[in-house]
């Protein structure tokens with residue numbers, strides 16, 4: 499299932515560093531795919547993608563699809579932003595428990611009535627210079 503894409507008419511304020519280990523993730527995101535690494539020994543997913551399993555230290559990992567849905571574990575609105583994000587403030591960030599057990603931190607697209615426990619979906623943010631991702635309230 500492809501991520502829903504939202505175009506953003508701006509460049510990313512702080513583009514992610516892309517390493518050999520994370521390049522497959524960013525390439526997949528650019529195609530609307532949402533993937534991470536899964537351990538071939540203990541079967542657990544990790545996010546961000548890893549080269550060594552943080553659960554059992556195995557170096558046997560492969561790429562797998564991540565759930566695109568989850569619920570908000572916590573969130574906050576940032577008013578006093580770091581200088582590099584000042585032009586975007588106020589903005590919101592959240593921690594999402596994805597279905598399947600992976601907990602991630604990301605930008606949150608705020609909506610009326612949103613809070614802890616709100617079902618969300620992960621979306622691809624297509625900036626002029628590349629991609630990022632965010633959570634937003636699940637839309638029917």
Ligand SMILES: [Zn+2]
Nearest residue numbers: 537540551554
């Ligand atoms: Zn493992």
